[in-house]
Amino acid sequence: MKKQSFYILIIGCSRLGVYIANNLSKLGHSVVIIDEDESSFILLDVNFSGFKIEGNPAELETLRQAKIAKADIVIVTTRDDNINIMVAQIAKEIFKVPRVMARIFDPVHEGSYLLKNIDTICPTSLAGDILLKAVTDRDEGK
């Protein structure tokens, strides 16, 4: 099994951003995390070994400063779906990042045609489907 270190850019220091940044950093990857609110970095582990960049992720200058063009993986997890969709598209189409993943907050946006070639994840529908399954299983007496 090969063990590579990836250059991973995480955009948005939300709870989800923090969760994956801390874990990917522990796994030995090079992690850079961007947020426009410096105080959000406080949730990162004290052992977080990556870089933190304070800046607006909707500005190309911030993305360039984070060397987005060199990223193997970009994960977009701000709290705003519109920014997530836009930044994911920029990463994919302008900077040709091989793998782009975006958190989608509102299940309504999940099917957006704008998200072609972008892996999306919607925590709300993930959790919702598990809760629905629990009720259905109960209905079937499992």
Next chain:
Amino acid sequence: MKKQSFYILIIGCSRLGVYIANNLSKLGHSVVIIDEDESSFILLDVNFSGFKIEGNPAELETLRQAKIAKADIVIVTTRDDNINIMVAQIAKEIFKVPRVMARIFDPVHEGSYLLKNIDTICPTSLAGDILLKAVTDRDEGK
């Protein structure tokens, strides 16, 4: 396969609350949803056949008004973990609801001893683990 209609109380008309309320209502269950902000009900489907109760879920009077003691299932999905944990405990211990499920926002609270006998779901760690797996699979060339 038996098909029962459950009396399901959903506390918190968050995105997750709306998602499950709409789906459980479609499945033919009796759904009641509580939120202290009436405007949050706007996200429910026009076909939502359940009841909406405007009230503070941290007050026993609101829970009694929603006939919590008769509920087969209580699902707590407000945006506040402390309220979720407290209301889930009240449902389980005071009103003896057979099945109680709570959304936990912050992965840090997931292991809380207060959540004994309560099924918890943390959308952040669910989504985070899927994103981490995607990176690990890439590392292993899958």
